[in-house]
Amino acid sequence: xxxxxxxxxxKATNGRELPSETAPMEKHPAPLTAxxxxxxxxxxxxLLLGVVAAFLYLGGWFSPQKLTPGRFADEFERVNGIxxxxxxxxxxxxxxxxxxxxxxxxxxxxxxxxxxxxxVPVIGRFSLGNGDPHSTDxxxxxxxxxxxxxxxxxxxxxxxxxxxxxxxxKDPQAFYDNxxxxxxxxNTHRPDPAKGAAFLASHPETARxxxxxxxxxxxxxxxNTDYNGLNAxxxxxxxxxxxxxxxxxxxxxxYEAGTGASPDxxxxxxxxxxxxxxxxxxxxxxxxxxxxxxxxxxxxxxTIPWPEGREQVDVxxxxxxxxxxxxxxxxxxxxxxxxxxxxxxxxxxxxxxSARSAVYSQSFTRRAGETKEPSEITPSEVRK
Amino acid sequence: xxxxxxxxxxxxxxxxxxxHWLMAALVLTMLxxxxxxxxxxxxxxxxxxxxxxxxIAILILVVIRFVNRxxxxxxxxxxxxxxxxxxxxxxxxxxxxTLLFVLPLVGWGMLSAARFPIILFGSLHLxxxxxxxxxxxxxxxxxxxxxxxxxxxxxxxxxxxxxxxxLIVRDGLLSRMAPWLSRAR
Numbered sequence: 001x002x003x004x005x006x007x008x009x010x011k012a013t014n015g016r017e018l019p020s021e022t023a024p025m026e027k028h029p030a031p032l033t034a035x036x037x038x039x040x041x042x043x044x045x046x047l048l049l050g051v052v053a054a055f056l057y058l059g060g061w062f063s064p065q066k067l068t069p070g071r072f073a074d075e076f077e078r079v080n081g082i083x084x085x086x087x088x089x090x091x092x093x094x095x096x097x098x099x100x101x102x103x104x105x106x107x108x109x110x111x112x113x114x115x116x117x118x119x120v121p122v123i124g125r126f127s128l129g130n131g132d133p134h135s136t137d138x139x140x141x142x143x144x145x146x147x148x149x150x151x152x153x154x155x156x157x158x159x160x161x162x163x164x165x166x167x168x169x170k171d172p173q174a175f176y177d178n179x180x181x182x183x184x185x186x187n188t189h190r191p192d193p194a195k196g197a198a199f200l201a202s203h204p205e206t207a208r209x210x211x212x213x214x215x216x217x218x219x220x221x222x223x224n225t226d227y228n229g230l231n232a233x234x235x236x237x238x239x240x241x242x243x244x245x246x247x248x249x250x251x252x253x254x255y256e257a258g259t260g261a262s263p264d265x266x267x268x269x270x271x272x273x274x275x276x277x278x279x280x281x282x283x284x285x286x287x288x289x290x291x292x293x294x295x296x297x298x299x300x301x302x303t304i305p306w307p308e309g310r311e312q313v314d315v316x317x318x319x320x321x322x323x324x325x326x327x328x329x330x331x332x333x334x335x336x337x338x339x340x341x342x343x344x345x346x347x348x349x350x351x352x353x354s355a356r357s358a359v360y361s362q363s364f365t366r367r368a369g370e371t372k373e374p375s376e377i378t379p380s381e382v383r384k
Numbered sequence: 385x386x387x388x389x390x391x392x393x394x395x396x397x398x399x400x401x402x403x404h405w406l407m408a409a410l411v412l413t414m415l416x417x418x419x420x421x422x423x424x425x426x427x428x429x430x431x432x433x434x435x436x437x438x439x440i441a442i443l444i445l446v447v448i449r450f451v452n453r454x455x456x457x458x459x460x461x462x463x464x465x466x467x468x469x470x471x472x473x474x475x476x477x478x479x480x481x482t483l484l485f486v487l488p489l490v491g492w493g494m495l496s497a498a499r500f501p502i503i504l505f506g507s508l509h510l511x512x513x514x515x516x517x518x519x520x521x522x523x524x525x526x527x528x529x530x531x532x533x534x535x536x537x538x539x540x541x542x543x544x545x546x547x548x549x550x551l552i553v554r555d556g557l558l559s560r561m562a563p564w565l566s567r568a569r
Binding site for chain 1: 416422423424427429430500536552
């Protein structure tokens, strides 16, 4: 290797022509006393240990109680068990494809390419909000939709939305504490109601959010419900002006109330099977609606709805026209990280956004390296 | 031969010293950001947004540094160093150069294998350099962590060796790379 050659050449030159210059600084420093040598060696040791300790401190090694993405994922695994190859939350899912037709109305809010008039391809995944990939569908379970918009300049926009009108947990610590409170009791295999009550008592914002959530009866299926981004984002337009927004996908399919119990007791996948049937009949559509904040509206707390009457901008239509099992769709391997944003869209000060990005990444890294078990919704189920 | 020339022959050229200290600052910052980021929730996004462009900057700088080194005259090792010590010093240099080159490439490669956007600034992003495979991603993600710890240990060893030469052997090793002007002799 060249550096070696260079050094040897220098040494050779040195040896032949500059014999007196091999020790340039202090040719004969006075010998150190034993005490001085010991003190200097100790200083070196202390300095090196200090560097290592500072590094480990940054990595959280001295704060075992600190919430980290790893501890979040561990807690999901404690509550749900480890299901090889599946997401740690929103584990049961079905993949879809389609496109987004932007009407250009969003361009005054954000310079993101996705809001210029035109069509971009979309791939997505419907899911249920729990960690069991084989859970029985229930109307009361949170429904999720993750989308990836592929923009013509190579940028991407990813978003993960749910059907709740507000999010019941205001920050990562509340999310984690709620997860711990929902851990099944080893004897009853059900969450301890006392722990849930204690959590609500200490989190009034969650109680208020749940009251709003309960006033919205769940719809009958995946296809006729809203999906909400919930966390606020900051949009920047071509003039550099910033606006805070929250977004909603509003279904074109008419709302139909769910009937409470599962309509078909024999089909544990009735929600997913309903989605498959309806997408085979006709493409499903949603309007993407941006709600624009006024000064003073909370941008850092998704438990609080913005006041009625805020300006709403319909920026285009999402069409989903094909459906795939996770086993045959690339959407299984997409991390719907809410902070994969094109230029013109940025996070707000909501602490959940960065935490979601971190924990999704941890979940993705864990499942990426695992054997992929078959999905509950198989390719043959999708073709029925 | 003047005293100044003699001193200059004992030192790395200005370009090499500049790149060394610039990269030392960037790499230490990078190691700190890297280990803090994986344990962070609230700061994760800001840290990772710095981590990506900084990693690419280090990749570009290490290439420039390597090329620059090929065109530079290196000072001799101090006479106080035995041939074994010279071998270890040289091997650790090769290890550091290799890690500074491979670590950013593995980072770029792992995000490529996950088909995760590699955003540098605004809409500027990098193209993928590996095929789409989440298994490959998982392997490279572990490799990235392993190499980062190895780089940190190599840095600690390098720092320790320089401290030993400066405080115990007192052979002026540091003056070969020091950013300041050494005393004329």
